[in-house]
Amino acid sequence: MLNIRVLLADDRMLVRLGIKSIFADQRDIEVVGESGDFEEILELVVGLKPAVVIIDALAHDLDTDKLTRRIIDQSAQSIGILILANAHDQGVLSAIRSGANGLLLKHSNPAQLISAVQMVAKGYYLLPPPADDGGAPPATPASHIRHPPKERIEQLTERELDVFRLVSHGWSNAEIAQDLALRESTVKSHIRSILAKLDLRNRVHIVIFAYRVGMFPGWASHPSRRETMGERDSA
Known part of the structure; x- marks a missing residue:
C-alpha cells in the first residue's frame, strides 16, 4: 500500500493536532513531521523527505509563497505542496504559480483533505471552485x-x-x-x-x-x- 509521508507547516499546535487526528486512521498517510518555524520546516523537508507538505496559509509567521519556492528550490526529489486557505486569501495563487500543487479551502471536510493529499501525492493539481458569494477569488500577479x-x-x-x-x-x-x-x-x-x-x-x-x-x-x-x-x- 502506498505510504504518503506528510509534513505539516503551521505555527499553531492545536491546528496541527487537528490535522494529525484526521490522518490517524489512514493506513496510506503518515504525518512524519510538523513545525511552525520557517527554517525548521526547510530542514525537515530535507531530512524527512515527505511526499506532501501541507502549508496553512493562515499561519501567522509563514509566508506561503516564499516557503513554497524555498521548498521546491532545495528539494532533490519531487514533492507535493498542498495549501490550506480561505476563499479570499491574497497571494495564495501566487504560491500555486510558484509550484504548489493544490489549494484546499479551510472549511473543507476531513474526507476532502484526505482525498486532496492522495491526489497531490500522485502529482495532480487541485483548485477549489470559484467563490459563489459574489466575492473575488484569490488574485494572481499575472x-x-x-x-x-x-x-x-x-x-x-x-x-x-x-x-x-x-x-x-x-x-x-x-x-x-x-x-x-x-x-x-x-x-x-x-x-x-x-x-x-x-x-x-x-x-x-x-x-x-x-x-x-x-x-x-x-x-x-x-x-x-x-x-x-x-x-x-x-x-
Whole structure:
C-alpha cells in the first residue's frame, strides 16, 4: 500500500493536532513531521523527505509563497505542496504559480483533505471552485490570468476544449490520449495550441485560467474515477 509521508507547516499546535487526528486512521498517510518555524520546516523537508507538505496559509509567521519556492528550490526529489486557505486569501495563487500543487479551502471536510493529499501525492493539481458569494477569488500577479476574457475560450476548437478541460482536471498527457483516443504527440500539439491561443505559459496556468473563468469544477478527476466525468461532459 502506498505510504504518503506528510509534513505539516503551521505555527499553531492545536491546528496541527487537528490535522494529525484526521490522518490517524489512514493506513496510506503518515504525518512524519510538523513545525511552525520557517527554517525548521526547510530542514525537515530535507531530512524527512515527505511526499506532501501541507502549508496553512493562515499561519501567522509563514509566508506561503516564499516557503513554497524555498521548498521546491532545495528539494532533490519531487514533492507535493498542498495549501490550506480561505476563499479570499491574497497571494495564495501566487504560491500555486510558484509550484504548489493544490489549494484546499479551510472549511473543507476531513474526507476532502484526505482525498486532496492522495491526489497531490500522485502529482495532480487541485483548485477549489470559484467563490459563489459574489466575492473575488484569490488574485494572481499575472494580469492576463487575473482578468481572463471568456471570449478567448471561443478560440479553441471542440477537441482543444476537451483537452483543456482534462488538463484543468490534472490529467496527464497519457491519460488524455487514452480517454480521447489520440496519440500523445497529438495531445501535446493541442496543448501547445491552447497555450498559444490563451496566451498562457504552462499547464498550471491552464488550471488557473479555468478557475478564473468559472470552468473548473473544484476537484481533479482521472481515469480511475469515471463517476466524476459526468461533470466534464455536462460542462
